[in-house]
Structure formats: C-alpha cells, structure tokens
Amino acid sequence: MTQETGGFAALGLHANILSALTAVGYEEPSPIQSQAIPVILSGQDMIGQAQTGTGKTAAFALPILSKIDPAKREPQALILAPTRELALQVATAFETYSKQMPGLNVVAVYGGAPMGPQLKAIRQGAQVIVATPGRLVDHLRRDEKVLSTIQYLVLDEADEMLKLGFMDDLEVIFEAMPESRQSVLFSATLPHSIRAIAEKHLREPQHIKIAAKTQTVSRIEQAHLMIHADQKTNAVLRLLEVEEFDALIAFVRTKQATLDLAAALEAKGFKAAALNGDIAQNQRERVIESLKDGRLDIVVATDVAARGIDVPRITHVFNVDMPYDPESYVHRIGRTGRAGRDGRALLLVTPRERRMLQVIERVTGQKVGEVKLPNAQQVLDARIKKLTNSLAPLVADAEASHGDLLDRLTTDIGCSPRALAAALLKKATNGQALDLASVEREQPLVPGVGGAPRERRERDGERSGEPRERRAPMPLAEGRARCRTALGARDGIAAKNLLGAILNEGGLAREAIGRIQIRESFSLVELPEEGLERLLGKLKDTRVAGKPLKLRRYRED
Numbered sequence: 001m002t003q004e005t006g007g008f009a010a011l012g013l014h015a016n017i018l019s020a021l022t023a024v025g026y027e028e029p030s031p032i033q034s035q036a037i038p039v040i041l042s043g044q045d046m047i048g049q050a051q052t053g054t055g056k057t058a059a060f061a062l063p064i065l066s067k068i069d070p071a072k073r074e075p076q077a078l079i080l081a082p083t084r085e086l087a088l089q090v091a092t093a094f095e096t097y098s099k100q101m102p103g104l105n106v107v108a109v110y111g112g113a114p115m116g117p118q119l120k121a122i123r124q125g126a127q128v129i130v131a132t133p134g135r136l137v138d139h140l141r142r143d144e145k146v147l148s149t150i151q152y153l154v155l156d157e158a159d160e161m162l163k164l165g166f167m168d169d170l171e172v173i174f175e176a177m178p179e180s181r182q183s184v185l186f187s188a189t190l191p192h193s194i195r196a197i198a199e200k201h202l203r204e205p206q207h208i209k210i211a212a213k214t215q216t217v218s219r220i221e222q223a224h225l226m227i228h229a230d231q232k233t234n235a236v237l238r239l240l241e242v243e244e245f246d247a248l249i250a251f252v253r254t255k256q257a258t259l260d261l262a263a264a265l266e267a268k269g270f271k272a273a274a275l276n277g278d279i280a281q282n283q284r285e286r287v288i289e290s291l292k293d294g295r296l297d298i299v300v301a302t303d304v305a306a307r308g309i310d311v312p313r314i315t316h317v318f319n320v321d322m323p324y325d326p327e328s329y330v331h332r333i334g335r336t337g338r339a340g341r342d343g344r345a346l347l348l349v350t351p352r353e354r355r356m357l358q359v360i361e362r363v364t365g366q367k368v369g370e371v372k373l374p375n376a377q378q379v380l381d382a383r384i385k386k387l388t389n390s391l392a393p394l395v396a397d398a399e400a401s402h403g404d405l406l407d408r409l410t411t412d413i414g415c416s417p418r419a420l421a422a423a424l425l426k427k428a429t430n431g432q433a434l435d436l437a438s439v440e441r442e443q444p445l446v447p448g449v450g451g452a453p454r455e456r457r458e459r460d461g462e463r464s465g466e467p468r469e470r471r472a473p474m475p476l477a478e479g480r481a482r483c484r485t486a487l488g489a490r491d492g493i494a495a496k497n498l499l500g501a502i503l504n505e506g507g508l509a510r511e512a513i514g515r516i517q518i519r520e521s522f523s524l525v526e527l528p529e530e531g532l533e534r535l536l537g538k539l540k541d542t543r544v545a546g547k548p549l550k551l552r553r554y555r556e557d
C-alpha cells in the first residue's frame with residue numbers, strides 16, 4: 001500500500017475497502033471524506049453539507065460498506081436519491097467500492113423499470129438498496145417488511161428530494177425502518193424543511209460542513225469549459241493546440257487518470273509525464289526538475305503528488321477533473337502565476353458539476369467565465385501561427401547560408417523555388433494537417449455540452465461522425481408523445497428541474513413522465529399522449545430556472 005492510500009487507512013476503513021480504493025486509484029480522502037468517514041464508522045447520525053463533486057458518495061459508501069456484514073443476506077443499508085440517474089450512479093459507486101467483498105450485492109430501485117426483478121433482488125438478500133423514494137414506496141405497498149432489517153440509512157441530495165415533492169414518501173419510508181438504525185443526511189443546502197426532517201428523524205446528528213474561506217487569486221486569468229466526462233481528453237488536446245503555454249500542469253483525480261492522460265499527450269507529441277503518489281519520491285523530483293528545465297512541458301498530476309510544486313515556467317493550470325473544494329482549486333491554480341508572473345487556469349466542468357463551479361466562484365469572489373471548445377479554424381490558425389513563429393527568426397540568416405543550396409536543388413530537381421519551399425514545409429511539418437478540410441477530418445467534432453456543432457448536426461439529420469447507437473432515434477413508448485423546450489444545459493437546466501416543474505404544475509404522476517433528454521440548447525421530454533394538449537395548456541406559463549418553459553409537441557421528421 002502506498003503512503004497516500006494510508007490517508008484512507010488511518011480512517012479505520014475495512015481492509016477489503018482499502019484494497020478496492022487502491023484498485024480505483026484514489027490517493028487520499030477528500031475533505032468531506034476525512035470528516036464524515038470516522039463519524040459514520042462510529043455509528044453516530046450525521047448531517048453533511050456537500051454537493052456533487054466533493055466526493056460525498058464515497059464519504060458515505062465507504063464507511064457503510066465497512067460496516068455491512070456480507071454474510072447476512074438481507075437489506076442492511078438504504079440509500080435514497082432524488083433521481084434515477086443519481087440512484088444508478090450511487091449504485092455503481094457501491095459496486096466499485098465493494099469489488100473485494102464477495103457476497104455483497106447492490107440493487108437499484110427506481111421508477112420506469114419493472115418492479116418484479118427489483119423485488120426479487122431485494123428478497124434474494126441484496127445488502128444495499130439504492131432507491132428513489134417514489135418507487136420504494138410502491139414496493140412498500142406490496143410488502144411492508146421490505147425495509148425491516150435496515151441498519152443504515154442515507155438521504156442523498158435531501159434538498160433535491162424535497163424540491164421534487166418526495167416529502168410524504170420519505171415519511172412513509174422512515175416509518176417502515178427500525179428506529180435503531182443509523183441515519184445520515186447529505187444536502188447541498190439546509191433550508192428549514194431539511195432541518196425539520198433532521199430534527200424529527202435523526203438522533204443528535206453531528207453536523208459536518210467543509211469550511212469555505214474566502215481566497216484571493218489575483219494575476220490568474222480563469223475560465224471554464226462545459227464538457228462531458230468522456231470527452232475530456234479530446235478537449236484537452238484541442239485546447240493545447242490553441243493555448244500559448246510554456247509549461248502546464250494538468251490536475252486529475254486518480255493515478256490511472258494521470259497515466260492515461262500523460263500517455264495520450266505523449267502520443268500527440270507533447271513532452272508530458274505523469275506525477276502520482278505511486279511514483280517514488282526521487283523520480284517525482286526528477287519529473288519536477290525536467291519541468292523546470294524544459295525537458296518536459298506538461299505534468300499530469302494528482303493533488304497529492306503536486307503539493308508544493310514551484311516552477312516559474314508554469315503558465316497554465318488545467319483542472320481536468322474538478323477539485324473537491326474551493327481551497328483545493330485555489331491551491332491548484334496557485335501553481336501558476338508564480339514569481340509575479342501572469343497565469344491562466346482552465347477548469348473542465350461536467351453538467352453535474354455546475355454547482356461546484358458556482359461554489360468556487362462564490363468563495364473566490366471571482367467569475368470564472370466560459371470558453372468554448374476551439375473549432376477547426378482556430379486550431380488551424382494556431383498551427384500556422386506556431387509555424388510562422390518558428391520560421392520567421394530563420395529567414396534572415398538562412399538565405400546566406402542555404403541560398404546557394406536552394407539554387408542547386410531547384411536546378412537539379414527542375415522545379416520552382418515555390419515548389420521546393422512547399423516540399424520542405426511538407427517535410428518539416430511531418431504530415432501535420434495544415435488546411436481546414438484536413439483539420440476538420442482529423443478532429444471529429446467533440447459531441448456534448450462543449451460542442452454546439454453536434455446540435456447543428458442533429459438538427460440537420462446529418463450525424464455521420466457518430467457511432468451507430470447514438471444515431472438511432474429513441475423509440476417512443478406506446479401512448480407517449482415527445483415534447484421540446486428551448487431550455488437546455490446552457491440555461492443551467494438539469495432533468496430534475498424539468499421533472500419538478502412538470503410534476504408540480506402539470507399535476508402528473510411521476511410514472512407518467514418518460515425519458516428526459518437535456519441538450520445544450522434544448523431539451524426533450526416524453527409525456528402521455530392522452531390529454532397532452534390540456535397538459536401543455538396548464539404548463540403554458542411555467543418558468544424553469546427563471547425562464548419560460550414553453551413546452552411544445554416535437555415532430556421527429
């Protein structure tokens with residue numbers, strides 16, 4: 001075990017959990033994890049104030065898994081999440097962290113999927129149930145004993161659950177569990193309604209909050225880019241083409257990610273290396289030395305490994321993975337702007353991490369403006385500029401030293417100086433794409449939040465660059481109609497906002513609402529065909545995130 005995984009070991013987690021953590025490559029606990037894990041292990045009730053991106057899932061999953069007895073084949077832990085997406089995400093996290101716990105089973109219980117297999121998995125003794133409240137109550141109606149053996153309860157994103165109108169369901173669920181259970185509540189905010197739940201259902205909870213001190217980050221120009229997680233490497237490669245950097249440090253969360261990204265950068269010809277806690281201290285020092293003297297230009301590091309790096313050449317910090325808290329963000333970007341120089345910091349933000357971005361802005365008291373992914377034209381311009389910069393200083397001397405050679409070669413080959421210069425350029429640029437069509441071909445448009453181009457292609461029905469399964473239209477369930485709103489991710493909309501608005505104002509049952517797809521500049525929602533016009537009428541004046549929803553029937557052709 002490395003010294004860094006020791007950070008987790010000191011918290012008292014079970015050995016099987018520690019080895020699973022080594023396998024996923026976490027080096028040290030995030031602040032919320034350091035604080036919450038000992039409390040949960042001790043058996044106390046707890047309220048944790050934290051949002052997505054702080055590592056809150058592991059903060060409750062790791063200690064709960066440490067306490068579960070996999071030999072007992074009955075539900076022991078219940079995690080409640082507001083949405084199906086979050087429930088699935090949490091269930092996956094539990095599966096990952098319990099890889100070394102034979103016999104441990106996790107079941108995700110959510111609406112929209114058949115109830116039978118869910119109930120079967122519970123009856124077969126899944127020890128962890130991750131559920132949305134609505135569907136869980138449906139199960140309780142069929143079998144009121146489903147939760148009678150629960151010892152650990154977690155309410156994840158409790159404020160979101162209340163916003164979605166799950167209050168009554170929560171009461172039913174609380175009633176169905178043994179009073180002796182341990183309860184943990186996570187919420188980004190603690191409005192009165194959440195405090196009231198805690199008062200009623202938690203026993204002397206310990207309150208945990210990551211203190212956010214105001215920090216100053218002058219001299220560093222900051223920006224963020226919205227991007228889906230699976231597009232990060234592509235995005236980094238593109239950004240590196242246009243950013244004029246001297247040395248750069250890229251932060252990721254896991255050891256594996258340091259290796260993967262460094263390898264991807266090296267493959268593209270960058271002088272890059274990984275820096276993580278598994279790398280021996282003397283080797284780490286060599287990496288930093290190389291960054292100082294220019295043998296390396298990019299270091300891909302975890303927070304632990306990058307501690308204390310002071311290299312004046314660093315002009316850029318890329319936060320490829322979100323830091324856990326604003327302090328760590330400030331610390332990371334402080335690796336640039338050293339010795340009174342200016343620096344630039346870029347933060348990649350996935351749609352679920354928007355809130356963390358807002359927290360960072362609040363704590364640093366600065367707006368972190370948005371940048372878009374550079375397009376092919378910008379990449380091309382940057383390449384030509386680099387070529388120009390590398391050739392311009394040679395022009396003055398080269399004619400004197402190589403002019404005669406040029407004359408001879410043009411004569412020997414029988415070509416014009418222009419043709420020869422072009423051949424030399426081709427050779428010198430090593431096949432690099434240097435016209436627009438080639439750059440476009442070489443850099444398939446990055447789909448997702450950052451790339452408006454994808455939407456354009458979707459509208460045009462021209463999606464040739466995409467894998468087959470993305471192209472296939474989502475089949476509509478019988479009796480459903482697809483509706484569209486012009487509100488999308490760029491308006492700060494998430495599926496749960498739309499769901500909440502339609503539930504509250506449309507007076508529909510949750511089951512009546514099908515798939516919700518959020519795109520950059522619009523969203524699609526599946527609604528019941530029956531009574532659709534009436535429903536759209538009811539939603540006529542509804543506003544979401546301060547903007548008119550204006551939901552309309554969507555024609556697919």
Ligand code: AMP
Pocket residue numbers: 025026027028029030033051052053054055056057058253254
């Ligand atoms: P969450 O705030 O629970 O949504 O977690 C955000 C992301 O951080 C997830 O992708 C986790 O896999 C990752 N993560 C959580 N804890 C750690 C850790 N200690 N080290 C590295 N990555 C982590």
